Amino acid sequence: MTVTVYVPCDTTALALGANDVAALIEQEAKSRGLDLKLVRNGSRGLFWLEPMVEVETAEGRVAYGPVEPHIVAELVDTGLFEGERAHPLALGLTSEIPYLKNQQRLTFSRIGITDPLSIDDYKAHRGFAGLEKALAMDTQAIVDEVKHSGLRGRGGAAFPTGIKWQTVHDQPEGQKYIVCNADEGDSGTFADRLVMECDPYVLIEGMTIAGLAVGATQGYIYLRSEYPVAHRIFTEALRRAYEAGYLGADVRGSGKQFELEVRLGAGAYICGEETSLLDSLEGKRGMVRVKPPLPAIQGLFGRPTVVNNVLSLAAVPFILDQGSQAYADYGMGKSRGTLALQLAGNVRRGGLVELAFGATLRELMEDFGGGTLSGRPLKAVQVGGPLGAYLPESQWDSPIDYEAFAAFGGVVGHGGVVMFDDTVDMGEQARFAMEFCSVESCGKCTPCRIGAVRGVEVIDRIRAGDNRDANLELLSELCDTMVAGSLCAMGGMTPFPVQSVLQHFPDDLTRSRGGSPC
């Protein structure tokens, strides 16, 4: 009898030894004369359990984790291949793990279940069903479907995706482009990476639907160079999609063309900003453009361009397949559908949590995250990447929703949630925000280029106890100038984490260090 064992192949599983685990499992099976089918699936996104090994049983898949290489032999001896559940690392049926069971996985319905590169697996789980429908639809009907779903850009700006598509759709015929922003630079985020490594065809499908909707025949995925595993897996998925006729001059015999290419970024955070990304794709320095003109009217190479985040595009196949209402049924207020939250930093159970908008941060960090990894009290949480505010406990009960967060100066952004325990020095975090901006600013506008450098200097003086009150006032004014005067969100939001430290953790900033700051 064949035994099917799953060992994930995403970056996190690999970073924790999944390849070694897979090799050892094969060795064990061989030495026992067992007929093993080893599947390198995607990750389920339960990262504290990685490498999480699963075994197919009559009742369903049984999970074990975290499986370190040295424990493989012991697990096999205690019945891993039979799905025995006596070992302390046995987790029972994967589908019953509360962390997974309590999520609403729409975009991520397949991750970890399928072999990411298998088109058959993808189709067996409703893959390409949305594309088949779109191929039979009028272009305006596709745009309407996305509009009615209420989907808003998941990259951070939360602009309604359907309206962006409509603008490009309404431009005169001619060369148009679909550009996928896969420059996932925010610390604490990995959802784009998970899509590209664990379910690449959903992004290919979403981009193809976008191309059909607006009349674009060429798509580019701008992927950050820090993601070598995503690059490898996605490039292979593209090759297979071409081979199977899902891409190319005649998509599924429809007579419609859609070509897709991956382009690598080169380590510049600013290229996650859409106009800077377009300049980079054109082969230039990634400088931010002044808007207008909007990219939807004059984008890549001056042509009408849809620029969408990976998660926005990956949500589209579900919307086309199951209908806009099915998507809009999730969520609250003007934030419809689900959000891919990513629990990171000092967290006991880190990973991907896809939930309808409306859960609170506290539920997320406590019920899902299980508190800090260190076991120490949680002190601050940064939501929305390096440009997001540090939130103190008084703000953890607010529902996660674009408007609710904006109301208190928070940012949902790309859904990254980075937790810090009470050993964190918030003064150091404020300094880092400015330092990061000074390293990553594109340099086009003065408030960002010069402001960030001055920001580091002023914070250093405050921390050294040098003329503190005057420098605190100066820092406050500098933050206001950057917020009001910067060309894009880089300089315009860098002050958010700094201001949040000034407001909620002032003691950390002003505590005298007596010497030179680190």
Place this chain on the structure above:
Amino acid sequence: MTPSGIRQPQAWTHESLQREVDALKNEPGAMLPILHAIQDRFGYIPDAAVPIIAETLRHTRAEVHGIISFYHHFRRHPVGSHVVQVCRAEACQAVGARQLEAHIKAGLGVDYHQTSADNEFTLEPVYCLGNCACGPSIRVDDDIHGRVTAEKFDRLVDRLTTSILEVK
């Protein structure tokens, strides 16, 4: 286990640089693909590549220099046998990246953008490797490592610097 992703950069010649540029010059927005191709093959972007790219793509040398220097990923100097990138971003900071960074710098005896005396390791900062739930993270060549402790890093260095002698 042999670590994968070890770079074995080839030595460049004017002809081989020109070939890399020519292979991609007709792509739309060819600049970044060309720079990646050169760095992937030769380990860095030699000064000699700048006039070749400029000439072929009809740019000035200053423009090409400006593009290369804009992006942190591109290097103008050869690197050691392995490139070690340490994540400096917030999620890794929350689990001890600053201490790990200090340990790595002391252990290798270098600061960022420097190469160790034995020419084995070039150290670079990186802002996020997307392994944020299992930090601190580092990247060695094309392999990402999670939950890196000082001890784990030292073991990794030992493994990478142990040369295999073939006995004939």
